[in-house]
Amino acid sequence: MIGVIAEPAEHDVVREFFELFKTPWEFYRPGRRYEVALCAADLPLQADADLVVVYCGRRTHFDDERSTLLCAQPGIPNVLSFHEDSIPIYRNTVCFTGTRNSLLTLEASKECAAYLARNGASWFARVGYDLFAEVRALLTAGQPSAQAHLPTLDLHIAFLRQLIVGCGITVAEIPPVPEGFRFIVCLTHDVDHPSIREHKWDHTMLGFLYRALFGSLQNLVCGRISLRTLLTNWAAALKLPFVHLGIAKDFWRDFEEQYLALEYGLASTFFVIPFKNNPGLGMEGKAPRLRAATYGARDIADIISKLAAAGREVGLHGIDAWCDSEKGRLELEEVRQLTAASQIGVRMHWLYYGPQSPALLEKAGADYDSTVGYNEAVGYRAGTGQAYKPLDAERLLELPLHVMDTALFYGARMGLSRGEAKPILKQMIENAGRFGGCLTINWHDRSLAPERLWDASYLELLQELREQGAWFATAKHVVSWFRKRRSAVFEPDSLTPSAACVSLAPGDRKGVPGLRLRFHQGHTFGSFIEQDSGGMVDSPISENAGAVVPSEAGK
Numbered sequence: 001m002i003g004v005i006a007e008p009a010e011h012d013v014v015r016e017f018f019e020l021f022k023t024p025w026e027f028y029r030p031g032r033r034y035e036v037a038l039c040a041a042d043l044p045l046q047a048d049a050d051l052v053v054v055y056c057g058r059r060t061h062f063d064d065e066r067s068t069l070l071c072a073q074p075g076i077p078n079v080l081s082f083h084e085d086s087i088p089i090y091r092n093t094v095c096f097t098g099t100r101n102s103l104l105t106l107e108a109s110k111e112c113a114a115y116l117a118r119n120g121a122s123w124f125a126r127v128g129y130d131l132f133a134e135v136r137a138l139l140t141a142g143q144p145s146a147q148a149h150l151p152t153l154d155l156h157i158a159f160l161r162q163l164i165v166g167c168g169i170t171v172a173e174i175p176p177v178p179e180g181f182r183f184i185v186c187l188t189h190d191v192d193h194p195s196i197r198e199h200k201w202d203h204t205m206l207g208f209l210y211r212a213l214f215g216s217l218q219n220l221v222c223g224r225i226s227l228r229t230l231l232t233n234w235a236a237a238l239k240l241p242f243v244h245l246g247i248a249k250d251f252w253r254d255f256e257e258q259y260l261a262l263e264y265g266l267a268s269t270f271f272v273i274p275f276k277n278n279p280g281l282g283m284e285g286k287a288p289r290l291r292a293a294t295y296g297a298r299d300i301a302d303i304i305s306k307l308a309a310a311g312r313e314v315g316l317h318g319i320d321a322w323c324d325s326e327k328g329r330l331e332l333e334e335v336r337q338l339t340a341a342s343q344i345g346v347r348m349h350w351l352y353y354g355p356q357s358p359a360l361l362e363k364a365g366a367d368y369d370s371t372v373g374y375n376e377a378v379g380y381r382a383g384t385g386q387a388y389k390p391l392d393a394e395r396l397l398e399l400p401l402h403v404m405d406t407a408l409f410y411g412a413r414m415g416l417s418r419g420e421a422k423p424i425l426k427q428m429i430e431n432a433g434r435f436g437g438c439l440t441i442n443w444h445d446r447s448l449a450p451e452r453l454w455d456a457s458y459l460e461l462l463q464e465l466r467e468q469g470a471w472f473a474t475a476k477h478v479v480s481w482f483r484k485r486r487s488a489v490f491e492p493d494s495l496t497p498s499a500a501c502v503s504l505a506p507g508d509r510k511g512v513p514g515l516r517l518r519f520h521q522g523h524t525f526g527s528f529i530e531q532d533s534g535g536m537v538d539s540p541i542s543e544n545a546g547a548v549v550p551s552e553a554g555k
């Protein structure tokens with residue numbers, strides 16, 4: 001059990017952190033004995049604990065004069081080395097000079113940013129940043145795209161867990177990993193352009209022609225696409241007048257058939273735009289005209305029915321829901337009427353989002369949001385693969401978006417070729433296997449058709465994910481699984497180093513896999529340095545009586 005000492009203003013973020021690091025904890029109660037006392041405030045502390053961890057990015061009364069203060073500048077974090085990993089710190093950092101058992105070092109100067117010391121019979125760890133200020137920064141502003149590739153929040157959890165285990169203390173945890181699988185994959189499709197026939201001499205059509213005719217040629221010359229791709233695009237461009245005349249097939253129209261075929265046996269979620277010809281509101285007044293879609297959800301009612309019949313989820317690709325809860329309510333209602341689903345989730349068109357969005361989306365009645373990601377990069381804006389509750393929300397969960405096709409391949413964004421994208425995606429799949437959580441992917445409706453033809457990359461990605469033992473789920477099911485995990489409570493009196501009793505709140509979670517209880521066996525301090533992930537025992541948590549005592553754990 002961890003006892004946490006934090007300023008009352010930090011209590012909301014402490015609670016959320018321990019939904020993501022799901023381990024027994026409570027706010028510190030004087031007089032109680034804890035295995036770990038986690039102190040995130042500069043308070044005089046006489047904790048009775050095997051390990052006292054002090055997180056603070058300023059000099060505290062725990063420190064002597066040999067600590068130096070560093071401040072992270074906005075957008076330029078202090079980067080700490082944690083074994084092979086890098087943890088960017090966005091707020092204050094302190095370094096400690098002199099010889100220490102260093103746990104973290106500053107990547108640039110190799111100075112010590114966290115150390116471990118003996119304090120009589122117990123351990124004392126001093127970490128030179130404010131954990132909960134970092135978590136708050138990640139869950140609100142998020143990381144700049146230069147750090148997109150780092151699962152920073154998951155690394156904060158990994159560091160704390162390893163520190164505790166390395167001091168010989170066993171950690172019980174409900175990891176963000178569904179029983180029977182290694183991690184979760186959420187395949188999603190933003191439906192922006194379900195028909196090229198609806199685009200006559202507008203920006204989308206001209207952009208299509210330019211990229212199909214000239215962009216493809218340029219890409220062929222640079223060796224980024226094959227001759228076959230070039231010819232397919234040229235043929236599509238030549239066919240376009242006939243598409244408009246209604247003689248040739250609209251090659252953006254049958255995206256749902258193509259995705260259902262590629263994703264055979266898997267689950268996916270399609271986000272559809274509620275109303276046509278409405279660019280909506282931007283950060284400063286009206287959004288650019290270009291943001292308006294040439295279709296509304298009603299125009300593709302037949303496709304929505306087909307997707308629903310195939311077990312796919314249809315959510316809202318919102319226009320104004322991010323900044324106006326009344327408009328958000330109307331947008332959700334439009335999609336709800338077409339899907340007959342009671343709960344509708346949201347991803348905002350062009351990923352529009354602001355600090356007020358979680359509360360507004362919740363007020364509008366959204367079940368979840370899946371907008372927090374990057375337009376220009378792939379990775380972890382909130383630093384995590386886990387669904388989390390934004391700090392202003394009561395119930396709404398955020399399922400962060402990690403990989404978007406246009407971010408990978410568009411010249412003005414990352415501008416990668418299929419071959420260049422592969423190792424980046426592989427690393428993200430590896431991260432999912434290592435930290436659990438969900439890898440959320442967005443491949444747009446028209447990305448399989450000319451002129452994008454990104455079907456081969458998508459197929460390759462699906463193949464890799466199928467082989468990795470992922471649970472493929474709709475966004476709604478992923479969120480439902482995370483809600484189940486959030487509902488789990490450790491019975492405090494049941495905790496021993498090898499068993500725990502967990503109770504789950506009842507809920508309708510059909511088609512959602514179970515939870516597992518994991519014990520990380522404590523070992524000696526030396527192994528912290530070596531990064532030993534062994535000594536881990538998992539057992540499934542049964543849902544029958546709402547409580548379990550895993551019999552095999554820890555043996």
Ligand SMILES: [Zn+2]
Nearest residue numbers: 190192349350
């Ligand atoms: Zn969109």
